[in-house]
Amino acid sequence: MKNTIVKKPFYKKWWLWLTVIVVIVFLYFLFKPQERLFLEIDKNVTTLTEKNTATFAFKTNKGNKYTVTELANNKKKSTKIAESGDETLTLSNAGKYKLTVYLKGEKESIIFLVKPLKLKFADLTGDTEPFIRSKNLK
Numbered sequence: 299m300k301n302t303i304v305k306k307p308f309y310k311k312w313w314l315w316l317t318v319i320v321v322i323v324f325l326y327f328l329f330k331p332q333e334r335l336f337l338e339i340d341k342n343v344t345t346l347t348e349k350n351t352a353t354f355a356f357k358t359n360k361g362n363k364y365t366v367t368e369l370a371n372n373k374k375k376s377t378k379i380a381e382s383g384d385e386t387l388t389l390s391n392a393g394k395y396k397l398t399v400y401l402k403g404e405k406e407s408i409i410f411l412v413k414p415l416k417l418k419f420a421d422l423t424g425d426t427e428p429f430i431r432s433k434n435l436k
Contacts, residue, residue: 335358335402336357336358336406337357337407338356338357339397339408339410340354341410342410342411344410345415346412347415348415351389352389352390352392354412355385355387356385356387356397356408358383358385359383360382361379361380362380362399363399363400364380364398365377365378365398366387368393368395369394369396369409380399389412392414393412394409396408396410
């Protein structure tokens with residue numbers, strides 16, 4: 299018998315599979331979807347309730363840091379981290395506020411308004427009759 303060298307098939311060479319794996323990993327990181335910062339709100343204006351609270355719902359990325367700033371005095375009301383992405387703020391003062399969310403050095407802000415509760419005269423007096431101012435005509 300002659301000593302013959304048997305060549306391995308092309309697909310059984312180790313360097314081929316290493317190259318294929320490196321190319322796949324490179325393409326994965328090249329086209330991997332990047333997480334984008336987003337901020338969506340239900341409404342820009344809300345009104346205080348009779349319990350002197352106003353709720354404001356918004357959506358953002360889970361784990362984002364967000365701050366609420368009162369614009370009248372530029373005072374930060376709170377800084378929190380979004381637990382689920384669907385968040386609800388409860389505010390107790392009427393005014394103009396700015397909601398800012400942060401993600402990896404990016405930030406996005408939205409300004410919203412909390413209106414005071416409008417009371418009717420009957421609410422203040424307990425009277426169910428409408429308030430009528432009459433003039434004495436002589």
